[in-house]
Amino acid sequence: xxxxRSERLIDMTNYLLDHPRxxxxxxxxxxxxxxxxxSISEDxxxxxxxxxxxxxxxxxxxxxxxxxxxxxVQISEEKARPFVKELCDLIATPDRLLPGGYLYLTDILGxxxxxxxxxxxxxxxxxxxxxxxxxxxxxxxxxxxxxxxxQLNAPVVIVRRxxxxxxxxxxxxxxxxxxTKRIQTMVLSKRSLTEGSRVLxxxxxxxxxxxVIGMISLxxxxxxxxxxxxxxxxxxxxxxxxxxxxxxxxxxxxxxLKEKKxxxxxxxFFTLNQ
Amino acid sequence: xxxxRSERLIDMTNYLLDHPRxxxxxxxxxxxxxxxxxSISEDxxxxxxxxxxxxxxxxxxxxxxxxxxxxxVQISEEKARPFVKELCDLIATPDRLLPGGYLYLTDILGxxxxxxxxxxxxxxxxxxxxxxxxxxxxxxxxxxxxxxxxQLNAPVVIVRRxxxxxxxxxxxxxxxxxxTKRIQTMVLSKRSLTEGSRVLxxxxxxxxxxxVIGMISLxxxxxxxxxxxxxxxxxxxxxxxxxxxxxxxxxxxxxxLKEKKxxxxxxxFFTLNQ
Numbered sequence: 001x002x003x004x005r006s007e008r009l010i011d012m013t014n015y016l017l018d019h020p021r022x023x024x025x026x027x028x029x030x031x032x033x034x035x036x037x038x039s040i041s042e043d044x045x046x047x048x049x050x051x052x053x054x055x056x057x058x059x060x061x062x063x064x065x066x067x068x069x070x071x072x073v074q075i076s077e078e079k080a081r082p083f084v085k086e087l088c089d090l091i092a093t094p095d096r097l098l099p100g101g102y103l104y105l106t107d108i109l110g111x112x113x114x115x116x117x118x119x120x121x122x123x124x125x126x127x128x129x130x131x132x133x134x135x136x137x138x139x140x141x142x143x144x145x146x147x148x149x150x151q152l153n154a155p156v157v158i159v160r161r162x163x164x165x166x167x168x169x170x171x172x173x174x175x176x177x178x179x180t181k182r183i184q185t186m187v188l189s190k191r192s193l194t195e196g197s198r199v200l201x202x203x204x205x206x207x208x209x210x211x212v213i214g215m216i217s218l219x220x221x222x223x224x225x226x227x228x229x230x231x232x233x234x235x236x237x238x239x240x241x242x243x244x245x246x247x248x249x250x251x252x253x254x255x256x257l258k259e260k261k262x263x264x265x266x267x268x269f270f271t272l273n274q
Numbered sequence: 275x276x277x278x279r280s281e282r283l284i285d286m287t288n289y290l291l292d293h294p295r296x297x298x299x300x301x302x303x304x305x306x307x308x309x310x311x312x313s314i315s316e317d318x319x320x321x322x323x324x325x326x327x328x329x330x331x332x333x334x335x336x337x338x339x340x341x342x343x344x345x346x347v348q349i350s351e352e353k354a355r356p357f358v359k360e361l362c363d364l365i366a367t368p369d370r371l372l373p374g375g376y377l378y379l380t381d382i383l384g385x386x387x388x389x390x391x392x393x394x395x396x397x398x399x400x401x402x403x404x405x406x407x408x409x410x411x412x413x414x415x416x417x418x419x420x421x422x423x424x425q426l427n428a429p430v431v432i433v434r435r436x437x438x439x440x441x442x443x444x445x446x447x448x449x450x451x452x453x454t455k456r457i458q459t460m461v462l463s464k465r466s467l468t469e470g471s472r473v474l475x476x477x478x479x480x481x482x483x484x485x486v487i488g489m490i491s492l493x494x495x496x497x498x499x500x501x502x503x504x505x506x507x508x509x510x511x512x513x514x515x516x517x518x519x520x521x522x523x524x525x526x527x528x529x530x531l532k533e534k535k536x537x538x539x540x541x542x543f544f545t546l547n548q
Binding site for chain 1: 330
């Protein structure tokens with residue numbers, strides 16, 4: 001069946017959005033739509049232009065016989081900033097404060113739309129980086145890790161606090177929690193991480209960073225390297241931050257448990273990711 | 275800025291895919307693209323036709339002043355069946371068998387592409403149903419639950435085995451595991467589920483169904499109703515299945531631990547979801 005241009009553009013858009021960071025040969029589209037490669041090239045130019053204009057992402061063209069086109073998510077600052085602002089307002093409601101200075105984020109993390117948008121923004125910072133795997137720790141970081149990983153065409157590896165029969169053989173490490181100074185355990189299925197992987201660590205919340213340090217020690221057991229660290233929310237006024245290079249979308253400040261007040265501001269994402 | 279039709283179609287496709295089950299007024303698009311409503315209607319007709327032809331989904335038109343258009347995911351059987359077949363082949367590798375007849379699925383559940391496709395297929399069965407919330411239990415069911423929920427425009431609620439400080443006040447129940455007959459506990463944050471919600475239960479794996487029964491008891495504590503039950507993989511030859519109405523994409527049969535053999539076939543999805 002031959003496709004009209006309008007149909008090709010719609011299906012192509014869907015296909016490309018669905019296959020981020022995957023090289024799609026022009027012949028694939030030419031055969032799919034029974035169209036000349038020259039028409040496909042014209043189509044792709046329109047898609048690229050619209051994606052860029054609308055702050056969705058871009059298409060990268062790889063020339064040559066083994067070439068093709070690759071969709072990279074790149075949410076524009078113009079689109080990302082208002083979303084982060086909304087997120088800040090959402091987090092700033094006083095009834096989120098829980099005993100111990102923890103924050104109730106379950107409703108926010110339970111909203112797939114919010115998580116997907118946050119994931120796309122974070123993924124934008126790594127869309128051209130070499131990432132083999134996205135790593136997170138059970139449970140709260142999982143949805144965000146998937147949202148990021150799906151945009152980077154990378155698998156997700158989930159670190160656990162305890163080992164389960166369905167994981168097969170595991171590797172475990174002990175680490176010291178940054179804020180409570182307690183010794184804790186982390187476990188990762190042996191099969192789940194390939195030796196020497198480049199790992200992007202994603203989590204929902206970071207206080208001193210002990211959990212992230214734990215994940216780093218764990219991935220070192222697999223001879224992995226840290227390709228990046230990104231969190232949705234970071235707590236502020238940490239005297240001794242254990243982690244240096246990380247991105248955050250939102251930063252807490254002046255958490256006042258007595259007065260039930262939190263100030264919430266933009267994280268370091270827009271400053272660092274230029 | 276005025277948009278050409280080709281640009282409108284690309285951006286519209288992205289927007290609609292990103293906002294499933296949300297009513298978008300025609301005026302929204304008319305203003306976004308500075309175009310006449312009649313042009314928008316023509317665009318939407320082309321999008322609808324292409325989505326249907328390509329087995330992506332459909333657009334539902336709601337007439338009247340408060341009307342608009344809604345994208346519903348509806349993966350065609352033609353597209354879903356080959357995917358499920360591939361999934362079966364992937365699961366049928368003998369080295370997945372773990373002690374106790376459990377199956378190593380971590381790599382499959384760790385692949386966002388697979389999880390998203392499975393999620394879209396499951397969501398297709400409920401795209402016109404009234405679903406307020408998708409419920410799952412930590413940890414393995416979480417990615418699939420999000421994949422389903424994101425297509426149904428519903429939040430995800432995660433049941434845990436133990437309560438955590440970051441959850442605030444919780445409700446807990448005890449239930450009997452279907453296969454091991456052990457008493458276990460499930461916990462849900464009080465704030466996370468609104469009274470009287472219609473709940474779609476999603477999980478990665480079902481043996482006798484004890485976990486699902488546990489989730490049902492728990493949601494009854496919130497006066498919720500079960501709107502559906504869907505699992506990725508169901509174990510076969512369960513003498514006493516505790517749950518009756520459920521959808522499964524994949525079914526195991528003849529798991530032979532000694533010979534390290536598993537037979538894997540299509541679940542009941544295509545039979546029940548006609």
